[in-house]
Amino acid sequence: MEGIDVIPRPAILARKDASFTIQAGSRAWHDPLFEQQARELVVLLAKASTFELPVKPFIGMPLPASGIIFHVEPDIKPEGYRLDVSSERVLIAASDQAGAFHAVQTIKQLLGPAIDAPASSGRADAWHIPCLSIDDRPRFPWRGFMLDVARHFFEKEIIKQILDVMALLKMNVFHWHLTDDQGWRIEIKRYPRLVEIGSKRGDSQVGGYVSLKRTGIPHEGYYTQDDAREIVAYARERFITVVPEIEFPGHCTAAIAAYPELHCKGKHLAVPATFVTRKGVVCAGKERVYEFIADILDEVLDIFPSKVIHVGGDETSTGTWKHCPDCKALMQREGLHSIHGVQPYFTSRVGKLLSDRGRTLMGWNEVLSSNLPADAIVQFWTGRTRAILPHLTKGRKFVMSPFFTVYLDHDHVLLPLDMVYNFDPVPKNVSIEQQGNVLGIEAPLWTEWVRTTRRLHWQLFPRLLAVAEAAWTPPNAKDYPSFKERLARFIPWLQERGINPASLDKVERCKLRKPLSFLHLFFEPRIPETR
Structure with a gap:
């Protein structure tokens, strides 16, 4: 699908209109199981941005309505993940840490190679992720x-x-x-x-x-x-x-x-x-x-x-x-x-x-x-x-x-x-x-x-x-x-x-x-x- 340059290609992918913007004022939320993966994404963004997202756990509360959210869904197969991006939030769901990690790799590719560029090449004020739905899992273990x-x-x-x-x-x-x-x-x-x-x-x-x-x-x-x-x-x-x-x-x-x-x-x-x-x-x-x-x-x-x-x-x-x-x-x-x-x-x-x-x-x-x-x-x-x-x-x-x-x-x-x-x-x-x-x-x-x-x-x-x-x-x-x-x-x-x-x-x-x-x-x- 044009503009979705992810390798390997997700199992199921649907593109939507618009995009989600990561900028100053955005925040990341995580289930306690996925704290490591949430912090890895935030650190990655901080190295290439003029801002740093706050990271907070959510326990015993409804899913936040906005931000980047790491959420446990036990029914997802091992190493698999679901990624739902709207203009309001990025929802990452997985049953294990490997799945959440793979979701972060997909997000990195959606952000583009500039996310990995050295700080000397400049820092961005905002990042954009296309709105989409991905239901992904590996064919082989x-x-x-x-x-x-x-x-x-x-x-x-x-x-x-x-x-x-x-x-x-x-x-x-x-x-x-x-x-x-x-x-x-x-x-x-x-x-x-x-x-x-x-x-x-x-x-x-x-x-x-x-x-x-x-x-x-x-x-x-x-x-x-x-x-x-x-x-x-x-x-x-x-x-x-x-x-x-x-x-x-x-x-x-x-x-x-x-x-x-x-x-x-x-x-x-x-x-x-x-x-x-x-x-x-x-x-x-x-x-x-x-x-x-x-x-x-x-x-x-x-x-x-x-x-x-x-x-x-x-x-x-x-x-x-x-x-x-x-x-x-x-x-x-x-x-x-x-x-x-x-x-x-x-x-x-x-x-x-x-x-x-x-x-x-x-x-x-x-x-x-x-x-x-x-x-x-x-x-x-x-x-x-x-x-x-x-x-x-x-x-x-x-x-x-x-x-x-x-x-x-x-x-x-x-x-x-x-x-x-x-x-x-x-x-x-x-x-x-x-x-x-x-x-x-x-x-x-x-x-x-x-x-x-x-x-x-x-x-x-x-x-x-x-x-x-x-x-x-x-x-x-x-x-x-x-x-x-x-x-x-x-x-x-x-x-x-x-x-x-x-x-x-x-x-x-x-x-x-x-x-x-x-x-x-x-x-x-x-x-x-x-x-």
Whole structure:
């Protein structure tokens, strides 16, 4: 609808004539549950205005007839809200604080990017919100983004910048890929060599997976436990859950470089400079490995309150297990008739470590097996979507991240904006009950070729906005032409935050072209690297 430039698009929206004016003399009212959200809106307005609104609770009295009013309505679904704007008042109704927070994000967008402008650019004497009615709620409870900081490390201020945009877009899960072959990025006090050795590599591959070129520059970095807690708190204030990923049993070269005894043969491996490696697999037959993982989880769970903990589980090579005496003894002891039974056993052991500590395991496709804990969540990334149908019927929960549809490390040629926007994570011919087992969408960004903040922004934006709308807005309210118009007017929001997205002209020209598009899977896309 013209003039209503909200992303993601609300489920139900009706425009009215006139507008509500916020100015000196206006005031904000709140139910006690929503005091925090009311004050956040007032502070936001005060920074960009020549006035400051008084904030008052209302208890045991009728709804005020004028002003900005935060009101509890228990019947509204979790994270949802209703926004009714007349010329006399702005009524914000929700059943929980997350819903009230999302309503504030909508109001921010209705006010326009000037609301976030620095004070040096001037203060306004009044703000205008168009009169309208919005009845809004998320389609999915999981609206996520994953950042790989193992391949390339990004400072916490960059992560906060992304969390700010996610909050504005009503996204609620930040999946933090903290460990991989090329780097271990989280401090574990019981095992200091994980960051002393595992967070550093001597060089980095450039040009693509088949390239022999290197940067010639060492790469390192890690987050202290206090850094991680700071990010968790920052996200929590924005109603975003941080889900950490600690990879096992594969993608563990950095951990093995620090502690070689984790390897079947006790090999001394270096943290690799290249981005294709299958050597980093921990031994599944050594009890010491499970003790090591338990120790790590104890520290990780103390940092991250998320109910869900991601343990990776993808792309595990079984080569070393085949010839390992400890793994052979494990197979005989546990009655595993094939080497392919070792990873399910490993995953079930890690799953029990988590369940004993009150947490839920999450992993990539490869963790799927008959003995996977019933409450475990699977992140679908490879294969045909219909492959999950038998598991949906049995109640298995999925988060959808298909490789060719939402992997934001792809070039804009291979993954154009409209393909991301039009993605529907629910397979066809699925019952209403089974649809509930699709928790939502998560867009990963793997950073093999993402060395700078400029490149990070280029890969993420504007496609992350399409992910947000695909995850929030019901199918009958989605409209790609409308999205493009709203997106063009949203760009100043990003630029105000120091983010320069891929140009819309380029994005529109990037349509999937076969077979040349698949070359982008092997060669580093040529994207400007300057900051």
